[in-house]
Amino acid sequence: MTFRSHMSDALEQARAAADRGEVPVGAVLVDPDGRVLARAGNRTRELADPTAHAEMLVIREGCRLLGSERLTGCDLYVTLEPCPMCAQAISAARIARLYYGAADPKSGGVEQGPRIFTHPQCHHIPEVYDGIAADSAAALLREFFAGRRG
C-alpha cells in the first residue's frame, strides 16, 4: 500500500462520517510493517464526546490493540490538518509520520495558530507531509457545510 491508498482509505472514512451527520474527517493508523491498525471518522456527535475526532479514535484504538501508550514507528493519515488537541496526542503517542490532506485555517494546530510541533514543550515531533489529496478532502468539507446551510 502506498501513502495514496492509505489516504483514499481515510477519505472513505470521512465520507462515511458525513453520511452519519458528522464533520467529514477520516483517519487511518498504519503500523511499522505497513498494516492498517485502525480506521475512523469523526464521531463527536454520535458519542457526545468533543474529543472523539478521527485522529483520537485511531490513536486510542491502536494503543489498545498494542497494549501500549506509544505507537512508535506508526504512521497516521488524516484528511484534514489536525487540531491542537489531536496534534498533541500525535506527539504524545510518538507517531513517526503524519500525512494530512487539506489545511485548516479555521481550527488547525500544525501549520496554523498554535503550531504544536514548534515549541520546546513538544517532546516528540513527527515527520509531517501535507497537501495529500487535499482537493478531495476540502471538497468533502465544502459539500458537507453547504448542505447544512441549505
Next chain:
Amino acid sequence: MTFRSHMSDALEQARAAADRGEVPVGAVLVDPDGRVLARAGNRTRELADPTAHAEMLVIREGCRLLGSERLTGCDLYVTLEPCPMCAQAISAARIARLYYGAADPKSGGVEQGPRIFTHPQCHHIPEVYDGIAADSAAALLREFFAGRRG
C-alpha cells in the same frame, strides 16, 4: 463548596493517581449548580492510552452524563497546568472556567509554549485562574519523580 475545596478534591485524585504509579495529576468537573459531575486522576498507564489525562477523563465523563458534546457553564479544576491536548479539549467542550494549580514549564500549553487560548483558531476561551494550591500540586509531582529516580 468553594474553589479551594474543589481543588482539594482534585489533589486527592492526584494522590490516588500516584498510588497507582501514574503521574500525579487530578481533575474535578463541576456543573453550573456547583455539583461535582466527575473526578479523575491520570490513567495513561493503566489504560495504555496517551490521551487518558485527568482533564480528558472528566470531560468525557461529564459529556457522557449530560449527553452533550458541550459542558457549557461547567468549571474544571486541575492540579497542573493543562497540556495543549487538554487545553484544546477544554475549549472544544466550552468549559466556562479553568482553575489550575502548578505551572508546567515542561509540558504546559496554557501559559507556556503553544498558549492554546491565545490564537484565533481557539473558538472558545475559558476564564483562567492559576496558582491555586500550586505548592501542594508541585510537591506531589516532585515526590513522585524523586521516588522514581530513587
